[in-house]
Amino acid sequence: MIKVTYIEFNGTERTVEVEEGVSLMEAAVNNLVPGIDGDCGGMCACATCHVHVEAEWLDKLAPMEEQEDAMLNLAEGRDGSSRLTCQIQATPELDGIRVRTPIGQH
Amino acid sequence: MTETVLILGGGQAGAQAVLSLRQQGFAGRLVLVGSEPFLPYQRPPLSKAFLSGALPRERLLIKPEAFYRQADVECILDTPAVSLDAAERQLTLADDRQLGFDQLLLATGGRPRQLQCPGADHPRLHYLRTLDDVERLREHFLPGARLVVIGAGYIGLEAAAVAVKQGLKVQVLEAAPRVLARVTGAQVSEFFAGVHAEAGVEIHCNTGVVGIDGDPDTARVHTATGDVMEADLVLAGIGLLPNVELAEAAGIACDNGILVDDLARSSAPGVLAAGDCSNHPSVIYGRRLRLESVHNAIEQAKAAAATIAGKPRPYNQVPWFWSDQYDLKLQTAGLLEGHDRALVRGDPQSRSFAVFYLRDNRLLAVDAINRPAEFIAARTLIPAGGQLDPARLTDENVAPQQFA
Ligand SMILES: Cc1cc2nc3c(=O)[nH]c(=O)nc-3n(C[C@H](O)[C@H](O)[C@H](O)COP(=O)(O)OP(=O)(O)OC[C@H]3O[C@@H](n4cnc5c(N)ncnc54)[C@H](O)[C@@H]3O)c2cc1C
Numbered sequence: 001m002i003k004v005t006y007i008e009f010n011g012t013e014r015t016v017e018v019e020e021g022v023s024l025m026e027a028a029v030n031n032l033v034p035g036i037d038g039d040c041g042g043m044c045a046c047a048t049c050h051v052h053v054e055a056e057w058l059d060k061l062a063p064m065e066e067q068e069d070a071m072l073n074l075a076e077g078r079d080g081s082s083r084l085t086c087q088i089q090a091t092p093e094l095d096g097i098r099v100r101t102p103i104g105q106h
Numbered sequence: 107m108t109e110t111v112l113i114l115g116g117g118q119a120g121a122q123a124v125l126s127l128r129q130q131g132f133a134g135r136l137v138l139v140g141s142e143p144f145l146p147y148q149r150p151p152l153s154k155a156f157l158s159g160a161l162p163r164e165r166l167l168i169k170p171e172a173f174y175r176q177a178d179v180e181c182i183l184d185t186p187a188v189s190l191d192a193a194e195r196q197l198t199l200a201d202d203r204q205l206g207f208d209q210l211l212l213a214t215g216g217r218p219r220q221l222q223c224p225g226a227d228h229p230r231l232h233y234l235r236t237l238d239d240v241e242r243l244r245e246h247f248l249p250g251a252r253l254v255v256i257g258a259g260y261i262g263l264e265a266a267a268v269a270v271k272q273g274l275k276v277q278v279l280e281a282a283p284r285v286l287a288r289v290t291g292a293q294v295s296e297f298f299a300g301v302h303a304e305a306g307v308e309i310h311c312n313t314g315v316v317g318i319d320g321d322p323d324t325a326r327v328h329t330a331t332g333d334v335m336e337a338d339l340v341l342a343g344i345g346l347l348p349n350v351e352l353a354e355a356a357g358i359a360c361d362n363g364i365l366v367d368d369l370a371r372s373s374a375p376g377v378l379a380a381g382d383c384s385n386h387p388s389v390i391y392g393r394r395l396r397l398e399s400v401h402n403a404i405e406q407a408k409a410a411a412a413t414i415a416g417k418p419r420p421y422n423q424v425p426w427f428w429s430d431q432y433d434l435k436l437q438t439a440g441l442l443e444g445h446d447r448a449l450v451r452g453d454p455q456s457r458s459f460a461v462f463y464l465r466d467n468r469l470l471a472v473d474a475i476n477r478p479a480e481f482i483a484a485r486t487l488i489p490a491g492g493q494l495d496p497a498r499l500t501d502e503n504v505a506p507q508q509f510a
Pocket residue numbers: 114115116117118119120139140141142148149150151152153185186187188213214215216234235236261349352380381382383397398399400401403426427428429430
């Protein structure tokens with residue numbers, strides 16, 4: 001189990017425990033975290049699971065694949081910290097990670 | 107008096123409607139009625155990661171149980187509705203329970219079209235729509251087993267891909283001259299036929315099934331061309347019939363689905379419909395559509411919830427769909443019917459290419475295979491409706507964002 005903190009655009013924080021191997025999208029959906037829909041069920045096909053990853057955690061993530069990079073262009077307000085949570089699996093290195101849900105997904 | 111909203115059908119559209127209604131501020135009584143014994147779950151993995159065993163059952167749920175509790179939804183599962191009185195606004199369930207409503211959303215989906223030939227009741231013949239279907243199928247879905255897939259649509263081919271990877275011997279029969287004939291163009295059909303052949307799937311096109319016999323453990327599939335194929339398992343994926351009977355019997359207008367307007371309203375006041383069971387007008391394509399996709403179920407359910415909550419927001423989106431086979435992700439945007447040109451961008455041999463379907467140089471649809479950027483560009487280009495330069499579409503030096 002690792003701890004993941006989701007921060008809403010209005011500052012509300014929710015920290016949830018996530019089993020290793022589970023994606024941060026699934027963890028958000030299962031813990032009723034608002035702002036992450038995951039419409040395609042994690043197939044990297046819908047871009048409704050977009051977050052901004054806090055700077056200190058960004059380079060701990062596995063690099064993006066082309067599919068994720070392209071799908072992110074569908075997400076509103078994409079920037080250098082943007083990732084799709086369905087493509088981030090919980091691993092021990094990510095214990096404590098903090099991500100912000102974009103206003104457009106609320 | 108508090109308002110009661112009933113949602114009939116606990117699938118993709120039903121789950122979304124629950125979520126959207128509460129998000130839109132609907133504070134009345136909310137009841138979700140479903141005929142399956144499960145909370146709403148995702149169907150796409152049924153022919154992909156769930157069939158292969160990579161995804162456990164618990165991870166199929168669209169929302170966890172806690173969500174329905176928190177959203178204060180009464181869930182009545184495992185209980186089909188058997189009749190609807192649209193004028194009296196009353197629904198009768200199989201256990202004789204009567205539920206009154208102010209507004210009802212029909213999200214009843216569809217059921218697999220059944221084979222009509224002799225032997226269609228063979229115990230080894232399966233369909234693939236529900237979790238229970240997969241559980242039954244999996245009993246014989248074992249390495250070395252012989253599988254005959256009837257119908258080379260997405261579901262049939264996805265199942266074939268999983269099966270051959272797991273060491274089953276797979277043959278696919280398709281009555282049309284090419285695979286995926288109903289949903290894609292010739293180039294993409296040819297590509298997928300090649301990929302499956304390479305993986306060891308035997309595909310027979312122009313071959314219908316005329317009958318099934320054999321003992322209970324072995325199905326013998328007879329084809330129109332006179333061949334007989336022995337199988338431990340037969341999977342028919344020959345289309346979906348929308349579940350409209352309840353609506354039809356209630357006098358609600360149906361024609362290949364429950365007819366709705368762009369606010370998801372049916373012909374009966376207070377009754378709406380969304381998802382696979384519904385047939386809606388598309389402004390983009392200028393005709394009525396009945397779509398079978400997650401995106402359509404979700405977006406139409408959102409529109410229905412908005413209507414119910416008194417904040418109408420017309421449904422008018424470019425349809426999109428995806429399919430996963432082997433290492434390939436196919437993403438389709440739009441509908442290709444009526445195209446006069448199909449342009450290929452990239453080399454299919456590289457397993458990464460896109461096909462643009464145009465009419466009068468306007469984009470109707472794209473099939474993108476491992477080409478997400480083309481798919482994304484198409485989702486804005488299609489509704490924009492502008493004339494495009496075909497030479498730019500196929501020029502790999504022009505980025506998809508620069509097509510228009
Ligand atoms: C194997 C498979 C793979 C798929 N893959 C993809 C894919 O890759 N991408 C994609 O976009 N789409 C895919 N789809 C299609 C997608 O799953 C459907 O379009 C979507 O589930 C439709 O949602 P729905 O809510 O309209 O219907 P459903 O999800 O079918 O839900 C309808 C529910 O209503 C219930 N019901 C019906 N009648 C009654 C009644 N009288 N009383 C009570 N309950 C009733 C049904 O039992 C069912 O549970 C796939 C479908 C299948 C079967």
